[in-house]
Amino acid sequence: MRRLVLTLSAALCVMAPAAKAAFVTDEAVQPVMQKTVDDVIIPGYDAFKSAADASSAAMNALCIANDKASYEGAKKAFANLAGAWSRIEVLRDGPVLDNNMFERVLFFPDRKGLALKQIQAMLAAKDENDIAGTSMKGKSVAVQGLTGLEFVLFGSGSEELSGGKDNFRCHAGRAIAANVAVLASELSDAWNAPDGVADRWRRPGPGNPVFRNGEEALIALLGTLVRGLETTNEKRLTIFAAGEGGANPKKALYWRSGLTMQSVADNLKGLKAFWDDSGMQGIIKGESSAITTNINFEFKTAILTAEKLDMPVDKILADEKARSRLEFLTMTIADLQARLNNDYGRAMGLAAGFTFSDGD
Amino acid sequence: MRSTLISRRGFMRAAGGLFLAGLVPGAAFALEKTDAVFAAAYLDPDGYFGLATVAEDGTIIDRSPLPRRAHGLAFDPNFNRVVAFARRPGTFAAIFDRTGRAAPVVITSPEGRHFYGHGAFSRDGRLLYASENDFDNARGVIGLYDATNGFARIGEYPTYGVGPHDLSISLDGKLLIVANGGIETHPDFGRTKLNLDRMEPSLALIDAASGALVEKHDLPANLKQLSTRHIDLSAGNDIWFACQYEGARDDLPPLIGRFRQGDALQFIDLPEETARNMANYVGAIAVNRADNLVAATSPRGGTYVVLDATSGQLVQEVALQGASGVAAGPHGFGISTERGMFDARRSPVNWDQHVVRLT
Numbered sequence: 001m002r003r004l005v006l007t008l009s010a011a012l013c014v015m016a017p018a019a020k021a022a023f024v025t026d027e028a029v030q031p032v033m034q035k036t037v038d039d040v041i042i043p044g045y046d047a048f049k050s051a052a053d054a055s056s057a058a059m060n061a062l063c064i065a066n067d068k069a070s071y072e073g074a075k076k077a078f079a080n081l082a083g084a085w086s087r088i089e090v091l092r093d094g095p096v097l098d099n100n101m102f103e104r105v106l107f108f109p110d111r112k113g114l115a116l117k118q119i120q121a122m123l124a125a126k127d128e129n130d131i132a133g134t135s136m137k138g139k140s141v142a143v144q145g146l147t148g149l150e151f152v153l154f155g156s157g158s159e160e161l162s163g164g165k166d167n168f169r170c171h172a173g174r175a176i177a178a179n180v181a182v183l184a185s186e187l188s189d190a191w192n193a194p195d196g197v198a199d200r201w202r203r204p205g206p207g208n209p210v211f212r213n214g215e216e217a218l219i220a221l222l223g224t225l226v227r228g229l230e231t232t233n234e235k236r237l238t239i240f241a242a243g244e245g246g247a248n249p250k251k252a253l254y255w256r257s258g259l260t261m262q263s264v265a266d267n268l269k270g271l272k273a274f275w276d277d278s279g280m281q282g283i284i285k286g287e288s289s290a291i292t293t294n295i296n297f298e299f300k301t302a303i304l305t306a307e308k309l310d311m312p313v314d315k316i317l318a319d320e321k322a323r324s325r326l327e328f329l330t331m332t333i334a335d336l337q338a339r340l341n342n343d344y345g346r347a348m349g350l351a352a353g354f355t356f357s358d359g360d
Numbered sequence: 361m362r363s364t365l366i367s368r369r370g371f372m373r374a375a376g377g378l379f380l381a382g383l384v385p386g387a388a389f390a391l392e393k394t395d396a397v398f399a400a401a402y403l404d405p406d407g408y409f410g411l412a413t414v415a416e417d418g419t420i421i422d423r424s425p426l427p428r429r430a431h432g433l434a435f436d437p438n439f440n441r442v443v444a445f446a447r448r449p450g451t452f453a454a455i456f457d458r459t460g461r462a463a464p465v466v467i468t469s470p471e472g473r474h475f476y477g478h479g480a481f482s483r484d485g486r487l488l489y490a491s492e493n494d495f496d497n498a499r500g501v502i503g504l505y506d507a508t509n510g511f512a513r514i515g516e517y518p519t520y521g522v523g524p525h526d527l528s529i530s531l532d533g534k535l536l537i538v539a540n541g542g543i544e545t546h547p548d549f550g551r552t553k554l555n556l557d558r559m560e561p562s563l564a565l566i567d568a569a570s571g572a573l574v575e576k577h578d579l580p581a582n583l584k585q586l587s588t589r590h591i592d593l594s595a596g597n598d599i600w601f602a603c604q605y606e607g608a609r610d611d612l613p614p615l616i617g618r619f620r621q622g623d624a625l626q627f628i629d630l631p632e633e634t635a636r637n638m639a640n641y642v643g644a645i646a647v648n649r650a651d652n653l654v655a656a657t658s659p660r661g662g663t664y665v666v667l668d669a670t671s672g673q674l675v676q677e678v679a680l681q682g683a684s685g686v687a688a689g690p691h692g693f694g695i696s697t698e699r700g701m702f703d704a705r706r707s708p709v710n711w712d713q714h715v716v717r718l719t
Contacts, residue, residue, distance in 0.1 A: 092549070092552050097552070097553070097554070097556060097557075098557050099557065109548045111496070111548070112496075206610070207610050208609060208610060209607075209608030209609050209610045209611070210608075210609055211609060212609045212610070212639070216609070216660075227550055227551070227552070230550060231549075231550060234550075235548060338407070342407070351682045351697075351698035351699045351710055352403055352698060352699075352710035355429075356403070356698055356710055358551065360431055360447065360448060360477055360525065360589065360643075360713060
């Protein structure tokens with residue numbers, strides 16, 4: 001016991017002065033969280049909801065007209081929908097984690113190709129009961145979201161949609177689009193509800209069931225950025241550029257619609273919105289300008305590079321210049337992630353960056 | 361009870377001249393005068409990960425580089441080997457022969473599995489058990505590795521639960537004890553917790569010889585968001601477990617408990633202020649069997665507590681920023697912090713969340 005007491009006393013003496021170390025104050029974090037909710041998250045889900053409503057309406061129009069113009073309209077609406085989702089999907093926190101909401105909207109990666117098998121089976125069966133009313137919501141998560149809708153619009157056999165005849169494929173697409181609109185509405189409603197999750201995010205504090213103090217809230221915010229960059233790099237780029245078995249364009253998200261790189265650019269823009277519009281750069285301590293300047297520069301570089309690569313994935317992989325640009329993009333994102341995790345995290349007072357506080 | 365610790369002299373003898381010759385002078389001196397040697401994973405200021413051995417006073421004795429971040433550790437006193445497991449959802453485990461006679465062995469989890477960051481040797485040192493995720497089926501498994509044959513994977517047992525984390529072995533070596541944290545994760549979603557609205561935490565006792573379930577304790581319905589994470593055993597075969605709560609941050613659930621085979625789970629009631637200071641998150645737990653004490657750290661709360669292992673009463677609460685790993689020392693505990701403290705000495709590293717005692 002003597003040794004224990006000695007050990008404890010020594011630890012106390014040394015550590016006590018550091019116990020209230022440099023972490024940014026609750027007062028500084030509170031407005032950041034307020035802006036995160038009101039200027040980033042709620043507008044993000046509202047934009048997703050609007051895009052989902054527009055896509056649902058475009059699918060309705062397509063199923064009435066079954067012509068080329070309405071088909072183009074539905075594809076364009078899908079591209080807008082994928083873009084709006086790509087910007088807000090970077091938030092993997094809050095209501096989107098309840099009831100498999102995230103996977104319902106987007107089931108990806110799909111290692112076993114479940115979506116393709118199930119959507120093809122559904123289209124082959126042509127059973128209207130399968131897609132009637134709200135039955136889509138009870139279907140496998142692999143078919144009821146964006147990858148299911150993408151296959152309907154862009155997959156093999158999609159020429160049927162503009163062939164001038166009423167067809168089951170369109171009905172299935174309409175049901176999926178309506179389902180995504182319901183999901184988007186539920187997410188938007190959850191964040192807009194008075195006294196709901198938004199309020200808890202806006203005001204960290206001792207009685208708050210989500211964030212007990214500013215530090216916890218800021219860690220969650222930084223976590224969104226760090227994890228979002230990691231996911232974009234590993235699950236949206238590396239997965240097709242250098243995944244298991246080598247490069248394979250068909251492992252890319254949205255390869256059928258050619259929206260892969262646009263989605264990556266939107267992921268990065270979504271993350272940049274958290275970084276820019278929350279005001280989190282303004283509360284940094286120490287050598288703030290060097291840290292934020294580097295992060296701002298790399299965000300800009302990454303987005304520009306992704307935009308320059310806006311072409312079908314198979315073309316990127318076949319072109320040496322595009323391929324090295326893709327490599328540069330993954331390196332930039334990795335470096336950006338490290339800067340946020342380490343430099344920003346440490347400047348905020350985290351021991352060794354965000355991932356260290358994300359223990360087990 | 362046979363001691364699981366080898367003596368310092370035994371370690372020195374086993375380590376031999378080769379190991380000592382490789383140490384910097386201060387480290388060799390620290391090793392000579394220390395009564396205990398610990399190991400812990402770290403991150404250095406240049407962003408590199410490794411495993412260090414540490415003297416009782418916190419002096420780093422030696423370092424071994426690791427490919428990525430490690431988490432939990434396991435020590436085999438029979439053959440003087442220590443294993444560092446990749447942090448979830450990592451796929452490597454590095455085994456170091458502390459005698460320096462054999463090169464480190466790095467194993468990778470098989471396809472469809474990743475490590476969960478913890479494991480244990482069989483009491484005779486012939487097998488290594490690792491907690492793993494069969495992620496496509498969202499079920500926990502224990503990987504069995506042959507520690508006499510290059511750590512070849514020779515089989516697996518189910519953990520009878522989801523998201524296993526810490527894994528321990530009974531003092532007689534017959535039971536594997538698993539904390540099924542109840543949280544579903546999938547490497548496609550990184551470290552995201554996929555089922556916080558329907559968790560299934562439990563503690564399972566598994567026959568080490570056959571893999572059969574001996575006993576399973578589901579957490580009660582009102583504590584379904586209390587993830588069981590870490591385990592240590594008392595001299596009297598009490599299984600102490602520590603938890604992390606995924607529910608509302610203004611709840612104050614119990615975080616520490618214990619049970620014996622055949623008995624129900626018993627939770628420890630901490631004073632309200634202490635419970636608040638633990639921030640619903642225990643990072644590591646250790647029992648000092650000689651002192652009959654239990655210590656548990658909370659890096660989130662910047663606190664650690666020491667309990668009487670018999671009564672469960674709080675003996676001491678200490679504010680320690682980033683309180684991280686803990687292991688029983690000759691007396692008391694070796695405690696690390698995320699900011700590089702070990703005992704009263706600060707090293708230019710960030711210690712990971714676990715410490716194991718080697719001698």
